[in-house]
Amino acid sequence: MTDYARMYRLGFTPWERYGPAAGAQLRSRLRREAEERDSPGRALDIGCGRGQFTSALVDHGWETTAVDLVPAAVEAARRKGPAEVTYLVGDATDLSCDLGTFDLFLDIGCFQGLDESQRAAEGRGVTALANPGATLLMLAFGPSIYRRMVEGVSRAEVEAGFPEWELVDVEKASTEGLGRPMNRTDPRWYRFRRP
Numbered sequence: 253m254t255d256y257a258r259m260y261r262l263g264f265t266p267w268e269r270y271g272p273a274a275g276a277q278l279r280s281r282l283r284r285e286a287e288e289r290d291s292p293g294r295a296l297d298i299g300c301g302r303g304q305f306t307s308a309l310v311d312h313g314w315e316t317t318a319v320d321l322v323p324a325a326v327e328a329a330r331r332k333g334p335a336e337v338t339y340l341v342g343d344a345t346d347l348s349c350d351l352g353t354f355d356l357f358l359d360i361g362c363f364q365g366l367d368e369s370q371r372a373a374e375g376r377g378v379t380a381l382a383n384p385g386a387t388l389l390m391l392a393f394g395p396s397i398y399r400r401m402v403e404g405v406s407r408a409e410v411e412a413g414f415p416e417w418e419l420v421d422v423e424k425a426s427t428e429g430l431g432r433p434m435n436r437t438d439p440r441w442y443r444f445r446r447p
Contacts, residue, residue: 274360274391277425277441278305281389282312285356293355296381298344298374299362303329303337310334314356319344345370347377354381357388363413364392364405371405375413379446388417388444391425393437404437417444 286292292313297306300318302325309316318333319342320326330339342348344362357378363371378388393404411419425439 274425275305275308277391278308278358278360278389279312281441281443282308282314285387285389286312289355293383294352295356295358296347296351296354296378298347298357298359298378300329300339301325303333303339305358305360306333306337309356309358310337317351317354319347319351345373345377347374347381349380351381353383355383355386357382357386359388359390359392361391361393363390363410368409368412371409371413375415378414379416382446384446386446387420388414388442388446390442390444391439392442393439407440407442410442414444417446419443420445 293315295309295314295316297303297309297316297318300306300320301322303318306316306318306329316334316336317338317340318326318329319340320329321341321343323341326339326341329337333339340351344359345366359374363374366374382388390410392410395404395406395409407422420443422443423441425441427439
């Protein structure tokens, strides 16, 4: 797993360059969610980092909680993000039932950096916190020869992490804004629904 705390300290956050492209893609997916629901409910932004995508949830009407393992990233998100978001330092592999339940989960780039047992732990945590009919939106790089450097997961690994969920669709993600070698990782959007 990448040492994100160290990377934030050094100011080396290449994944944040993907923000504009990923943000536009996320907004279109959130619009689709709004069209399919009577009203937004509670959302959990898993691995929120400095909150790059958290405000999109709020903008689309979701009551949002954002969690990340790196205290400095959470503090930065809290300073620049919407005041109504609850920002917490927490581990994606040990999500607390104290958080309550959620109707939408967002994971952009967190799951892909976990090993098999950690991915299973995130899946169990998300499942325990999910209301019936909840949606999981995930953006993840695919496996590549650069996996050791930029991480990534296969579709089978993503599905294995959420065995109690229905995979609704998988779509290629834009690589706009991604430099080499990240632009060679075949990123995908995954959309799951909890029965």
